[in-house]
Amino acid sequence: RWGFFPSVGAGWLISSEKFMESQKIVNSLKLRASYGQVGNDGIPSNLFISLATINLPYYFNGVEYQNIRLAELADQNLQWEVTTETNFGIEFTLLKNRLSGTVDVYNRKTKDALIRIPIPAILGDPNNEYITNAATFTNKGVEVSMDWKGDINKDWKYNIGGNVAFNKNRVNGLNGGQPISDGSVGGQGTTTKSDNGQPIGSFYLWEVEGIFQTAAEIAASAQPGAKPGDLKYRDVDNNKIINADDRVFQGSYQPKMTYGVNGGVGYKTFDFSFGGYGTSGGKIYNGKKAARGDFRDNVETKVANNRWTPNNTNTNIPRANTNELPASTYFLEKGNFFRINNLTLGYTLPGKSITKFRMQSLRVYVTAQNVATITKYSGFTPEISNGGTLAGGIESSIYPTTRTFAFGVNVGF
Numbered sequence: 001r002w003g004f005f006p007s008v009g010a011g012w013l014i015s016s017e018k019f020m021e022s023q024k025i026v027n028s029l030k031l032r033a034s035y036g037q038v039g040n041d042g043i044p045s046n047l048f049i050s051l052a053t054i055n056l057p058y059y060f061n062g063v064e065y066q067n068i069r070l071a072e073l074a075d076q077n078l079q080w081e082v083t084t085e086t087n088f089g090i091e092f093t094l095l096k097n098r099l100s101g102t103v104d105v106y107n108r109k110t111k112d113a114l115i116r117i118p119i120p121a122i123l124g125d126p127n128n129e130y131i132t133n134a135a136t137f138t139n140k141g142v143e144v145s146m147d148w149k150g151d152i153n154k155d156w157k158y159n160i161g162g163n164v165a166f167n168k169n170r171v172n173g174l175n176g177g178q179p180i181s182d183g184s185v186g187g188q189g190t191t192t193k194s195d196n197g198q199p200i201g202s203f204y205l206w207e208v209e210g211i212f213q214t215a216a217e218i219a220a221s222a223q224p225g226a227k228p229g230d231l232k233y234r235d236v237d238n239n240k241i242i243n244a245d246d247r248v249f250q251g252s253y254q255p256k257m258t259y260g261v262n263g264g265v266g267y268k269t270f271d272f273s274f275g276g277y278g279t280s281g282g283k284i285y286n287g288k289k290a291a292r293g294d295f296r297d298n299v300e301t302k303v304a305n306n307r308w309t310p311n312n313t314n315t316n317i318p319r320a321n322t323n324e325l326p327a328s329t330y331f332l333e334k335g336n337f338f339r340i341n342n343l344t345l346g347y348t349l350p351g352k353s354i355t356k357f358r359m360q361s362l363r364v365y366v367t368a369q370n371v372a373t374i375t376k377y378s379g380f381t382p383e384i385s386n387g388g389t390l391a392g393g394i395e396s397s398i399y400p401t402t403r404t405f406a407f408g409v410n411v412g413f
Contacts, residue, residue, distance in 0.1 A: 055067075081110065082111050117132060200389060229319025260276065339383075
């Protein structure tokens with residue numbers, strides 16, 4: 001179990017060339033390019049070994065015997081998941097080093113990705129899944145960062161910076177061409193589908209077109225068993241039947257853009273800093289709204305107060321029901337957000353006031369984490385980290401992000 005992962009890089013420091021000597025704007029300018037491969041070692045090293053559980057009770061003709069069972073099916077032909085990346089970048093500092101930045105363009109291809117794919121229970125795996133080299137996918141994008149720092153006078157100084165990244169993810173090669181479904185939510189079944197030409201873990205759902213208002217409207221639809229107040233789903237193939245063939249791709253949890261801002265202001269021995277970040281273009285499946293054990297749908301105040309009734313028809317929330325609604329765009333929301341993540345105010349005591357205590361420095365500060373989040377998402381948090389590669393972006397059993405206020409002291413001797 002070994003691999004060979006070469007890499008090479010080169011750079012050209014343009015600002016050191018003779019033709020740059022006479023100019024006063026550019027302090028440093030560097031072009032660079034690189035190509036390399038890396039193997040994913042963030043997995044257990046024994047995944048290719050079939051493990052057995054012993055001393056399990058087994059009964060035959062009323063007699064207990066000791067049994068051995070394979071704890072997990074293993075692919076004995078597993079190989080390294082290899083990521084190959086080509087990168088072109090530029091680094092610069094301008095205007096007496098006050099402005100600095102980087103720009104990177106990359107093309108990253110992951111081959112033989114190690115993924116847990118679902119398998120039929122009849123094959124014997126207790127988790128009904130199988131780790132194998134299942135897919136090849138690419139990430140292409142651009143990353144830009146800029147920072148500016150300056151002094152207003154001898155007492156005031158400041159800095160501000162930001163970064164933005166654009167990424168496009170696509171599945172290029174599934175082994176055997178078989179799409180992989182995942183992202184189960186309660187009794188709704190799977191909500192995601194990874195297929196060639198789509199972002200990995202894309203949502204694959206029925207598309208909601210509105211809410212039925214009258215019996216005549218239902219009779220002319222592909223849902224003759226519906227009732228007024230039920231969701232109306234798009235009949236994609238126009239065969240007057242709503243079934244699995246009417247599901248369509250509805251985007252991915254992966255944002256098209258991520259960005260961040262940071263900065264600070266200093267006045268004499270006072271300092272203030274801030275930081276924030278956000279994403280745009282990703283989707284979130286609100287599993288919290290979809291199902292919660294035996295409570296099914298319609299469990300939240302917003303739903304209870306604004307659901308469809310004969311006296312409240314101007315709403316996008318369906319009527320109350322005791323059945324779980326199927327997986328659809330009714331539960332899919334935009335995951336765009338911006339979070340003010342950090343605010344810190346500090347004060348450094350002058351050196352003369354602390355030297356008698358044999359201290360070199362003393363700084364006190366107050367800080368706040370997760371100050372505020374600007375988003376239209378209705379769930380607990382737009383930052384969804386669970387679910388794995390194939391089922392990301394589903395809010396299920398998520399604990400809300402906590403807000404923290406702290407006071408601290410930094411002492412140097």
